[in-house]
Amino acid sequence: MSFDQTAFYDFILEQGIVGFFDQPIKLSSGRYTSWYVNWRNVSADVFQLERLTDFVLDFLADKNVGFDCLYGTPDGATKLAVVCQYKWAKLQSDFGPGKYPLAMGRKTPKDHGEPKDRYFVGAPAGRVVVLEDVTTTGGSLLKTVLTLQELGYDLAGAVTLTNRNEVMDDGRHVSEVLAEKGVPYFNLSQGLELLPLAVKKFKPSQPIKQSIIDEFKQYGESEIKL
16 A cells, blocks of 8 residues: 555554653753654554554555665664564565564674674664664664664665654754765654644643744754744
């Protein structure tokens, strides 16, 4: 099936993946925010994870991203990538022994052994697409991409479920850095499009909306109207 952007945004809102904080909290990037994107509950539920993987595979097909292996950033998108890879591989006409890897990365590499054992619980192979759940400044995504490239892997792309549309401290977006590394960047959803929908549905207070507007003035790829 083709990727349905409207249905995906409906899914995000239905599952409460995007929402608001009464008081700003600190992100792993060190920045403070009044809105969140949390995919963990979906990845912990088999039924909803099944729905999510269908969206991801439809998106990859629509974008004509050619790959042999889907690899999740350690912790962030490991389960998503494993289930997507399993479902996708079984649909291939040449599905059989030794054809498709089921790769998983270690968050902290072992300090001994061969690279495939130090960095992976099941190493990637062939053309690799890296999956991430949320991109803010792109730290974990960039780290994963650079590690794979240093190990000699051929990367077909990097895909994130939600792009918060923030730039790094040097003013660049993660997509620009990835492009310099020869890795195309894709996202299934964007904060600039999600937030107006979430505001309409959840009706946060005016101070929360103003806090988010101020965030985008400081960190956003562009300003936002709510």
